[in-house]
Amino acid sequence: MIEISPRSSVGWQAQALAYVLALICGFATSALLIALSGASVTEGFGALYEGAFGSQEALLQSLVAATPLIFTGLATVIAFRAEIWSIGQEGQMFAGAMCGYWISLVLGAVTGWIAVPAILVAAMLGGAVMGGLCGWLKTRFQVNEIISTVMLNYVIVYLLSYLLAGGPWTEEGSTSYHQTPVFSENIRLPLIIAEVKLHFGFVLALLAAALCWVILKKTPLGFEIRALGFNPTALRFKGVNVTRTVLVVMCFSGALAALAGVSEIFGVNYRLRGDVMTGLGFTGIIVGMIGGLNPIGTVIAALLFGALANGSLYMNVLSDIPPSLVPAMQGILLLFFLSASVLVRYSIQFRRVAQ
């Protein structure tokens, strides 16, 4: 029988050790997975490393791949810190990209310094409305936010499918690809390093992380968010409008997730299509949790996962291992991190107990 009791305090060394151990266990299990699939472990991990960190170019491309994950990771942090289990990052990201595209159609050939901010704002509004809707359903009708956000994820995917395949945004002449025509220069995100498409979204992501850190640590809203997760009843007694806080959190989280869509569509792909965004919202959940629901930890986790995602492209070319190894690895890492977080918070004793 395993006995678990809470620990009073843990040093940062023990915490760091637990997480390093989780990382090692995660990679060891993934190695086992590769071996079981009949491929060479060294070849697979070698190609993965080479593609992620092997050259300066690879390194910069990993930053590009990390950018949307920083946004969806931060969206997770803001919601989960308040113990609001939103898994709508995927749908909110789609909604953001769609609203950004829609406003770009409305604006037409306006110059870039008007068009790009307008796209960013429209996308954030779209994501905020999606998130806010679930917050409203939660506070007004007690609809569980996990359910409402998951269901809206499916709805928005079908909506995009309609718009691109048969609906008003269908590219003329193109039937096989569900995508819009390539965007004109004026609505693309400005590039920082053109060769690897490192775009302005990366800077924006770092700024967003800093903003989230300041909000969580230094502002009354941050206090309310943390207290909401800790003890909503006490918060209510302090005279805080909990309903309003939930709505603010969900809108804020949705707006952050929406920026992930903008950065992928307007920074990298230059056309709206669904499959290039698929999964980035869900990966953001893992990133946020592995980042310890802390903005700085989230940036670090996003950089790691961005590198993995970028490396998987190279691995796909060089070895027989399918690139779907990476989502499997991400899930494995997450479960080990969850277990490690328990090791940190509780002390575990093994002893015999009857029945």
Add this chain to the structure above:
Amino acid sequence: MTALLSPEILMSIMVAAMGVATVILLAAIGELVTERAGIWNMGVEGTMLTGCLMAYLAMVATGSPVLAGLTAIAGGLVAGLLIGFLTVTLRVDHFVTGLGFNLLASGLTLFWFRSYVGGGKPPTYDTIDKSPIPLLSDIPVLGPILFDQHLLTYVAFLSIPFIAFFLRRTTYGLETRAAGENPQFLEAKGLSVAKRQYSALLFGSALTALGGAFLMFAFADQFRPDISGGRGWLAIVAVIAGNWRPVRTMIAVLVFAILDSLAVHAQGVGVNVPYQFFLMLPYVASILLLVMIRSSSGQPAKLGVPYLRH
């Protein structure tokens, strides 16, 4: 639109709905028992997906639906053990565990499927025939809907009274419910809360995986990534909408199943509403259902609260 309302199409929608309902119902029954034991298992979608892949692999390898079903159940048991280890033994938050497990299952099944297929075409198999009940299946209207279905469909619907009886009348059923309502009471009687929660999770996960297997048997001739397509989530909604009661949960499942098969038929008949809007229906309906049904009187008192012995 009127084409959808012709008697033949309506009939066909209802017949198909019973099949779709089987998938969601098996998972919903499993989740119902699990939640009554106090575990808010959010890993249903991932468990169902695991069942789908296991059934597919076994079906291709052996061609036997019985072995495929058993393999899926084995996969479900592994899923249940893992979720149980995290929630019951380690007391990780139930929501976080479920989300984590779903992401793991989505990634792992995809990786396994891709390495299995390699670069080639995924192998297919024949979907399973129905098992009509003699005489009864000849009854007009009701016969084809109720008595010309797959074996597992009968099992799923017939299990409703058994589950209701188990939870209300048997000792172990009452103890399972006590784990969700008042675990201290169980503990005080010298009974293990963990044991009841584990067994509920294992039972629930096995049924959920079997639901996934049925999805493969009746509707698909090969695995696709994320083929479960949210049906595991619909099972969770059905339990909440059904106020944690077996018969009401079944009714909620039927609503989703009818909407689901309506979407499939709308594509076939060629109504001039884009088919994507029909595909949205079950998901939109689930939110509306939760908005309308506000009663949560049947929710176990300690649902989702990790039990820490004092």
